[in-house]
Amino acid sequence: MPVTSPTTFRTTYAEIAAKAGVSRATVSRVLNGDDRVHSDRAQAVIEAANKLGYRTNRAARALSTGRTGQIAVVIDDSPAVLTDPFWGVVLAGISRVLMVHDIHSVLMVSPLESEDSPIAHYLEGGDVDGAIFLTVHQEHVVQSLVKKGLPVVVIGTPIDLKSEIVYVDTDNRLGAELATKHLLSSGCKKVATITGDISAVAGIDRLEGYHAAHLSLGIEVNEDLIAHGDWSFENAKTLTLRLLARNPDIDGIFAANDTMALGVMAAIHERGRMVPDHVAVVGFDDNLMAQTHRPGLTTIRQDIVGLGAAAAESMLSILQGETPAPKILPTELILRESA
Amino acid sequence: MPVTSPTTFRTTYAEIAAKAGVSRATVSRVLNGDDRVHSDRAQAVIEAANKLGYRTNRAARALSTGRTGQIAVVIDDSPAVLTDPFWGVVLAGISRVLMVHDIHSVLMVSPLESEDSPIAHYLEGGDVDGAIFLTVHQEHVVQSLVKKGLPVVVIGTPIDLKSEIVYVDTDNRLGAELATKHLLSSGCKKVATITGDISAVAGIDRLEGYHAAHLSLGIEVNEDLIAHGDWSFENAKTLTLRLLARNPDIDGIFAANDTMALGVMAAIHERGRMVPDHVAVVGFDDNLMAQTHRPGLTTIRQDIVGLGAAAAESMLSILQGETPAPKILPTELILRESA
DNA sequence: TTGAAAGCGATACCAC
DNA sequence: GTGGTATCGCTTTCAA
Numbered sequence: 001m002p003v004t005s006p007t008t009f010r011t012t013y014a015e016i017a018a019k020a021g022v023s024r025a026t027v028s029r030v031l032n033g034d035d036r037v038h039s040d041r042a043q044a045v046i047e048a049a050n051k052l053g054y055r056t057n058r059a060a061r062a063l064s065t066g067r068t069g070q071i072a073v074v075i076d077d078s079p080a081v082l083t084d085p086f087w088g089v090v091l092a093g094i095s096r097v098l099m100v101h102d103i104h105s106v107l108m109v110s111p112l113e114s115e116d117s118p119i120a121h122y123l124e125g126g127d128v129d130g131a132i133f134l135t136v137h138q139e140h141v142v143q144s145l146v147k148k149g150l151p152v153v154v155i156g157t158p159i160d161l162k163s164e165i166v167y168v169d170t171d172n173r174l175g176a177e178l179a180t181k182h183l184l185s186s187g188c189k190k191v192a193t194i195t196g197d198i199s200a201v202a203g204i205d206r207l208e209g210y211h212a213a214h215l216s217l218g219i220e221v222n223e224d225l226i227a228h229g230d231w232s233f234e235n236a237k238t239l240t241l242r243l244l245a246r247n248p249d250i251d252g253i254f255a256a257n258d259t260m261a262l263g264v265m266a267a268i269h270e271r272g273r274m275v276p277d278h279v280a281v282v283g284f285d286d287n288l289m290a291q292t293h294r295p296g297l298t299t300i301r302q303d304i305v306g307l308g309a310a311a312a313e314s315m316l317s318i319l320q321g322e323t324p325a326p327k328i329l330p331t332e333l334i335l336r337e338s339a
Numbered sequence: 340m341p342v343t344s345p346t347t348f349r350t351t352y353a354e355i356a357a358k359a360g361v362s363r364a365t366v367s368r369v370l371n372g373d374d375r376v377h378s379d380r381a382q383a384v385i386e387a388a389n390k391l392g393y394r395t396n397r398a399a400r401a402l403s404t405g406r407t408g409q410i411a412v413v414i415d416d417s418p419a420v421l422t423d424p425f426w427g428v429v430l431a432g433i434s435r436v437l438m439v440h441d442i443h444s445v446l447m448v449s450p451l452e453s454e455d456s457p458i459a460h461y462l463e464g465g466d467v468d469g470a471i472f473l474t475v476h477q478e479h480v481v482q483s484l485v486k487k488g489l490p491v492v493v494i495g496t497p498i499d500l501k502s503e504i505v506y507v508d509t510d511n512r513l514g515a516e517l518a519t520k521h522l523l524s525s526g527c528k529k530v531a532t533i534t535g536d537i538s539a540v541a542g543i544d545r546l547e548g549y550h551a552a553h554l555s556l557g558i559e560v561n562e563d564l565i566a567h568g569d570w571s572f573e574n575a576k577t578l579t580l581r582l583l584a585r586n587p588d589i590d591g592i593f594a595a596n597d598t599m600a601l602g603v604m605a606a607i608h609e610r611g612r613m614v615p616d617h618v619a620v621v622g623f624d625d626n627l628m629a630q631t632h633r634p635g636l637t638t639i640r641q642d643i644v645g646l647g648a649a650a651a652e653s654m655l656s657i658l659q660g661e662t663p664a665p666k667i668l669p670t671e672l673i674l675r676e677s678a
Numbered sequence: 679t680t681g682a683a684a685g686c687g688a689t690a691c692c693a694c
Numbered sequence: 695g696t697g698g699t700a701t702c703g704c705t706t707t708c709a710a
Contacts, residue, residue: 010465012703023681028705036679055464059401060703063686068398073446082431083627088421095448096416099457104466105446107412109434118438125394126349127443233631259631266633288422289628292572292598294605351687362697367689375695399687402702 011052019048031056070104071315072123072131077110085287086304087134090155093308094132101316103129115144124148129319132311139163151318153311157201157326166318168310168327170302172202172284175331176209177216179254179282179300182333184217188252188280192225192243194236194264196256203231206256206284225250229260236263237270244271244279251279252339258283258290261297265338280339296336303329350391358387370395409443410654411462411470416448424626425643426473429494432647433471440655442468454483463487468658471650478502490657492650496540496665505657507649507666509641511541511623514670515548516555518593518621518639521672523556527591527619531564531582533575533603535595542570545595545623564589568599575602576609583610583618590618591678597622597629600636604677619678635675642668 013024013031020027022041029037030045031054037045062068073094075087095105106128110119123131123145130151133142143163146152154167183191193210196203207226214221225247227239236255240263244250253268255261261283268279275281275295283290286301310327317324352363359366361380368376369384370393376384401407412433414426434444445467449458462470462484469490472481482502485491493506522530532549535542546565553560564586566578575594579602583589592607594600600622607618614620614634622629625640649666656663 010703014703024704025681025683025706026679029680032705038679041680055460057402057703058466059398059407060686061705062398063396063402063688064703064705066686070445077431077435079428082427083424084427085422085424088423088427089418091446092416092421092448095446099447099449106409107430107434107444107446108438109431110438121394127397259627262631269633288598289631292601292605292628293632294608349687352689353687363688364690364697364699365695368696371689377695380696396687399702400689402704403687403689405702 180213519552
């Protein structure tokens, strides 16, 4: 016999059934919204349940239905990721939506290196009904999970688009185009960019946006103005210094994220130049630093809560047997002092 | 009959038992590390389990034992909290420790306003074996959960210490003392402080540390140098401006967190003064901004991963029937350019 | 429309 | 040491 749960004593269907004068089967029907129960008996069941403070036992339900009512949220276990305020907000977006549908989010912080990492096993183990990945981990691992029938949603565009992975992402390309166009159309003649990590899709897309802006305005891109960064402050600063040394007449810089934009500004100041008077700067993300830094950083805001919410909704949709199309969320230019 | 689990087909004890030529009871014993099983049979069971790729069904176990193997991690649903990089790291610390013990972290993002908020019900509902709170929400709600027998650990010192809530926290008082002493002993004659929210224990403790430093160095505290902030950038900036207007000879400022320290520095610059030459600044937290800002922010580093890990360990200890003492984690002064 | 009853998979008591 | 089996609470077929 099991040790009595250390917490509360729980009401069961049996007690509700007794109190309402019906069978357990009927209790189940009523509590699960089955129409074909006489409304008076249904009423009695509901009252009894309320009076007894009934809470459904998820373990029992899971055992019976094969559905756990839980979704794993997998996040990469690296300081760089965890330290990024971005993910907290995404988590909130996911959690809120799932909560409404009475689904719990199980957090798994871990690298997902190989197909038989502990996490991968957890995920196939049936402890959860699906998994949302907060960064594109090793893509083939995710892929193999999908093949095994696990409902999966990835936040961020997968590299291999042919893979039938369901994903949601910010419109990085259009956002970057917005940013670059803003610089170009507000008088900048020579706009450089510090890209993100080009092995990541977000990095590529934001660079493409830079190109697209030039193209649409009929301006030729000078490859010499493109510096390949890695999302980090220090690196961006170094690259900017180099850029400015080679092209002293640069008057605008689009950094592929806010952290790098701060590095860019630091470099500009170090060269004794002013933002935005000498060089205008636009970032991407609109994180806290963008707001608190002086001068305030003009940047591209993404709907981060929305990203999480969209991922959760895609998951719900998969669980209902559908195959949701990828969702790409719009961005918005936030004007502050830097450009 | 249940709908077959959408994911993988699962091996059960029955199959292992058949393959190993033993009973299900024996399979259970072996897989749960019960010694008194002949080692050869045990071996057979283990081999069979591996060969069949057995994964334990948590729902079944939970139903049988009354233990879910899940801990709720409750975090306040406010932008200010979610945007704080701090919590992501704490989460990682918690998750890692629990994971090792095969316990899942269920994330609940929500305010926990009242004793019958949905979350409170979830928590008493037996869906989890315990709860870790990432901010002291309404303390009486937490208290009532404890009274109902739910194992609870709070990250952050509760206001009502007499309450028997298990908690872990950073040594805010000593950290603040360290910060203030650094300013005082490196030549500053007039050190002001921008406090955090004084209705929060962390706010109070950091202010106390400021006092303690003066006391231990035999310097009298000038109440006029204490400005009551609210952790935010803007507010800190405003307060600093006011402080400097009234006391132009302030040459050091301890801000109770890094975000405010940035506000302080912004204000100092706005007044045309230099950091640290005219005014030295020390923050608290050592977040990303402290590192990327120029000049680099001298600050107090807390062991954030450690905080999460400590909370998780306290939880494990409670689950084993112990009553862990509060844990207070040490801090460290990180020297950069600002002081 | 309703109830009886057979599972779901693991555990733990009881008897051998 | 080991096996048989009742049990956890809910769902769902099957009959009535």
